[in-house]
Amino acid sequence: MTDLASEYLVLWASQTGNAEWIAKNIHTEAGKKGYKGECFVMDEFDRAPLQKAGIIIMVSSNTGDGDSPDNSLKFWRFLRRNKDKTYFANTRFTVLGLGDSNYSNFNNSGKKLEKKFKDLGAQVFYEKGLADDAEGLENVVDPWIEKLWEVLPTVLKQTGSASIEASVAHEKELEKEMTELAINPVDMPYSMKDRKNNLPEPIEKYTNLENTLVDNYTMDARKEKLPGNVADYTQLENTLVNSKIKTFKSGFPLAISLAGLEAGAKLTGLPRVSVPVVKLTKLDGQKAEDMSGKVPDFVSTPVPITYAPVTMVSCLTAPDAVKRTLEVELDVGQDNLFEPGDAFGVLAPNDEELVEAILNRLGIPEEEYHHLYKVEGENLPTHLQKATSTTVIELFRYAVDLTSHPRKALFRMLADSTTDPKEKLMLMYICSKQGNTTFNAIREESPTLLDILETFPHCHPPIDRLLDLLPAHMPRFYSISSSPLKRQGKIRFAFNVVEYITVGKAQRKGVATPWMDKITNLIPSRSTPTNVEIAVTQDIKVPMYIRQNANAFVLPQKTERPLVLIGPGTGIAPFIGFLEHRQTQRNIRLSMGGIGHQPRQQIRDAFGPIYVYYGFREKARDFLFEKEIREFENDGTISLLRIAESRAANAPKVYVQDLIKQDSAKLYDLIVGKDAAIYICGDAKGMAKGVQDALAEMLVEHQKIDLLEANKTLVGWISSKKYLRDLWA
Numbered sequence: 175m176t177d178l179a180s181e182y183l184v185l186w187a188s189q190t191g192n193a194e195w196i197a198k199n200i201h202t203e204a205g206k207k208g209y210k211g212e213c214f215v216m217d218e219f220d221r222a223p224l225q226k227a228g229i230i231i232m233v234s235s236n237t238g239d240g241d242s243p244d245n246s247l248k249f250w251r252f253l254r255r256n257k258d259k260t261y262f263a264n265t266r267f268t269v270l271g272l273g274d275s276n277y278s279n280f281n282n283s284g285k286k287l288e289k290k291f292k293d294l295g296a297q298v299f300y301e302k303g304l305a306d307d308a309e310g311l312e313n314v315v316d317p318w319i320e321k322l323w324e325v326l327p328t329v330l331k332q333t334g335s336a337s338i339e340a341s342v343a344h345e346k347e348l349e350k351e352m353t354e355l356a357i358n359p360v361d362m363p364y365s366m367k368d369r370k371n372n373l374p375e376p377i378e379k380y381t382n383l384e385n386t387l388v389d390n391y392t393m394d395a396r397k398e399k400l401p402g403n404v405a406d407y408t409q410l411e412n413t414l415v416n417s418k419i420k421t422f423k424s425g426f427p428l429a430i431s432l433a434g435l436e437a438g439a440k441l442t443g444l445p446r447v448s449v450p451v452v453k454l455t456k457l458d459g460q461k462a463e464d465m466s467g468k469v470p471d472f473v474s475t476p477v478p479i480t481y482a483p484v485t486m487v488s489c490l491t492a493p494d495a496v497k498r499t500l501e502v503e504l505d506v507g508q509d510n511l512f513e514p515g516d517a518f519g520v521l522a523p524n525d526e527e528l529v530e531a532i533l534n535r536l537g538i539p540e541e542e543y544h545h546l547y548k549v550e551g552e553n554l555p556t557h558l559q560k561a562t563s564t565t566v567i568e569l570f571r572y573a574v575d576l577t578s579h580p581r582k583a584l585f586r587m588l589a590d591s592t593t594d595p596k597e598k599l600m601l602m603y604i605c606s607k608q609g610n611t612t613f614n615a616i617r618e619e620s621p622t623l624l625d626i627l628e629t630f631p632h633c634h635p636p637i638d639r640l641l642d643l644l645p646a647h648m649p650r651f652y653s654i655s656s657s658p659l660k661r662q663g664k665i666r667f668a669f670n671v672v673e674y675i676t677v678g679k680a681q682r683k684g685v686a687t688p689w690m691d692k693i694t695n696l697i698p699s700r701s702t703p704t705n706v707e708i709a710v711t712q713d714i715k716v717p718m719y720i721r722q723n724a725n726a727f728v729l730p731q732k733t734e735r736p737l738v739l740i741g742p743g744t745g746i747a748p749f750i751g752f753l754e755h756r757q758t759q760r761n762i763r764l765s766m767g768g769i770g771h772q773p774r775q776q777i778r779d780a781f782g783p784i785y786v787y788y789g790f791r792e793k794a795r796d797f798l799f800e801k802e803i804r805e806f807e808n809d810g811t812i813s814l815l816r817i818a819e820s821r822a823a824n825a826p827k828v829y830v831q832d833l834i835k836q837d838s839a840k841l842y843d844l845i846v847g848k849d850a851a852i853y854i855c856g857d858a859k860g861m862a863k864g865v866q867d868a869l870a871e872m873l874v875e876h877q878k879i880d881l882l883e884a885n886k887t888l889v890g891w892i893s894s895k896k897y898l899r900d901l902w903a
C-alpha cells in the first residue's frame with residue numbers, strides 16, 4: 175500500500191474522559207491541517223466508515239484489570255467475532271494507549287487493539303504510543319502526537335477545505351509559537367536576590383522560599399506573615415463575618431521551582447493551544463432553583479439514578495488509627511438487583527466550599543450562581559453534551575473535576591489568560607520540556623483549581639476555556655460488601671475517608687469519601703466508638719446506581735468450588751459480601767436439611783472450602799469487620815483465616831504475600847489440585863505484584879516449572895477467570 179489514503183477515522187474508548195479528550199483534540203487538529211475524516215467512540219463503530227477510511231487512529235484507555243473501557247465493549251464483540259483476515263486489508267492504523275504502570279496489565283487494551291487489527295489484515299503506519307498515568311500522560315502523548323503530524327502526510331492526503339498552503343502557513347505560525355519561546359532577561363520572574371530585597375522585615379521568615387515565588391500558606395500562616403499588628407487583621411476578619419460579607423475558603427498556592435529557567439534560554443516542546451470548543455451562552459433573564467442535593471439532568475448514567483437513604487453508619491477503625499474507615503448502609507430498594515462483588519457509583523458533588531471559592535476567584539458573584547446557561551460547541555465532550563440548560567454552579571459541582579492532576583494544556587491556556595508577563599513565563603515554563611520536573615512536582619502536589627488560580631493571581635481564564643480543559647467529574651465506585659440474600663434491598667460498603675497532607679504541607683481531600691463522611695455526620699466527634707452500628711433516621715440520601723461487574727468478580731455459580739480470597743485493608747470489603755452470601759446459603763441449606771445416608775456431610779460437601787488472606791496495620795486499630803470475620807470463622811464459612819499485621823508492636827512486618835508463601839503447599843493443593851478460584855482486591859502497586867510473585871513462586875516450587883512458565887500460567891488463569899483481580903492504584 176503506497177497510495178495516500180483520502181480519509182482518516184479517529185476511534186476512541188475512554189472510561190474517565192482522558193482518551194476522549196485526546197482523541198477529539200487529534201481530530202480537531204487534523205481538520206485544521208486540512209485532512210478529511212471523522213471521530214467516533216468505538217461503540218458507535220457501525221456509524222463509522224470502518225473499512226472506507228484508509229487511516230485509523232485509535233486512542234484507548236484501560237479499566238479494571240487491563241480491560242477495555244465500557245464504551246468499547248460492543249466494538250470488541252464485533253472484532254472478536256470477525257475472523258476475516260482481509261477485513262482491514264486496505265487500512266493502515268496506529269494506536270495511542272493510555273495506561274498506568276501501577277497495574278501489571280499495563281496498557282493491555284492498546285496492545286490488544288494492535289494485535290487484533292493486524293490479525294484482520296491492517297498495517298501499522300506509525301508505532302503505537304503507550305502513555306503512563308503514573309508518570310503523567312503528557313510525557314508520551316505530546317511527543318507522540320507531534321510525531322504523528324510528521325508521519326501523517328506520508329500516508330494521508332490533505333484534502334480538506336483549508337488549502338494546503340494556508341494550512342502549512344498556519345502550521346508554521348503555530349509551530350513557532352509552540353516550540354520556541356525565548357526567555358527575555360526582563361521577563362524573568364524575580365531572582366532570589368530581588369525577592370529578598372522586596373520583602374518586608376523580618377527577612378528570616380522568607381528564607382524558606384528557596385526557588386519559590388509563592389510560599390504555601392494557610393489562613394493562620396498568612397496572618398503570621400502580615401506586617402504590623404496581627405490583631406488588626408483578626409478584627410477585620412471578624413468584622414467581615416459579622417457584617418455577613420461572605421468569606422471564601424483559601425487555597426494552597428503552589429511552590430514553583432524555576433530551577434531550569436535561565437535568561438537567554440529557549441522553552442521548547444510547548445503543548446499546542448487546544449482548540450476552543452465550549453461556548454457558554456446565558457439564557458436571558460432565566461434563573462433556576464437551587465437544586466443542591468439533586469444531581470443535574472446533564473449528568474448521564476447507564477441506568478437511572480437512585481436516591482438511596484442512608485440507614486446505618488459505623489466507624490470501623492479506632493479513633494487513633496492512621497486511616498479512618500467507615501461502613502455505610504444504603505436502602506436501595508427491591509428494584510436494584512445486584513450480587514456481592516458488584517460495584518456501584520456514587521454521584522457526589524465537588525466540595526461546596528471549593529466550588530464557591532473558585533467561582534468567587536473567577537469573579538462570579540453569588541447572585542449569578544443560578545442564572546441559566548446553555549453549553550454549546552461542535553464535538554462537545556460527553557460530560558457536557560446534555561448541558562443545554564444549567565447553571566454555572568451546577569457545572570462546577572457536577573461536570574468538571576476540580577481536584578485531579580492538572581493537564582499541561584490547562585497551564586498552556588492559563589498562560590494566555592494572565593495579564594502578568596512573569597506569570598505567563600512561569601506558566602509556559604511549567605508546560606515546556608525544560609519545566610518537566612516542575613510540572614511533575616506540581617502533579618505530586620495534586621493542586622485543586624483554586625490552588626492553581628491562587629498561585630497565579632493575575633490569571634483570569636474564561637469559564638468556557640476552563641470547561642474545555644478540566645477533566646470530567648466522574649462517579650466514584652465502591653464494592654458492595656453485603657449480600658442481598660442477607661439484607662434485602664440494602665447494600666453496605668466500606669471506604670477510607672481520603673484526607674491527607676502533601677509533601678508541600680497542603681491539606682488535600684478526596685471528593686466522595688469526605689462528602690459521605692460529612693453527610694453521615696459522624697465526623698464531629700472523631701471519637702465515634704469503633705464498630706458500633708449507628709442507625710440513621712434523618713433523611714440523608716446518596717445518589718447512586720449499580721454497575722454490574724463486567725469482569726466476573728462475583729461468586730462462582732458452583733458453591734462446591736473452593737475459593738482463595740486475598741484482600742488487605744478495605745480490599746476485604748467485597749469478600750465480606752461473598753462470605754455473608756455463602757453463610758446465608760449454608761444456613762438455608764442447613765434449615766432445609768441434607769439428603770442421603772450422611773445428610774450433614776452432604777451439606778458440607780456442597781460448599782467448597784474458603785481460605786481468606788487478610789491484612790491490616792494493627793489489630794487494635796485497623797481490624798475492619800472483626801466481628802463479622804470471627805463469626806464466619808466460628809461457623810465454618812471461612813475454612814482458613816490468615817491474618818497479616820504489618821505494624822504490630824515488637825513484631826516483624828507481615829503482608830498477605832508473606833503468608834501465601836508460607837502456605838504454598840496447601841494453596842497449591844487447593845488451587846491446582848481442587849481448582850480453587852483466586853480473588854484479590856486492593857492496591858495494585860505493592861500488594862497485587864507481591865501476591866503475583868508469591869503465586870508464581872508456588873508454581874515454580876510445586877509444579878516444577880520455571881518462572882517464565884509460571885507467569886504464563888498466571889496470565890492464563892486471569893484470562894480464564896480462575897484468577898480475578900479488582901485493583902486500584
Ligand SMILES: Cc1cc2nc3c(=O)[nH]c(=O)nc-3n(C[C@H](O)[C@H](O)[C@H](O)COP(=O)(O)O)c2cc1C
Pocket residue numbers: 187188189190191192193194234235236237238239240241243272273274275277278279280281282307311901902
Ligand atoms: C479502576 C481503574 C483501573 C485501571 N486499570 C488499568 C490497567 O489494568 N492497566 C493500565 O495500564 N491502566 C489501568 N488504568 C489506568 C487508566 O488507563 C488511565 O488512568 C487512563 O488515563 C484513563 O483514561 P480515560 O479517562 O480515558 O479512561 C486503570 C484506571 C482505573 C481508574
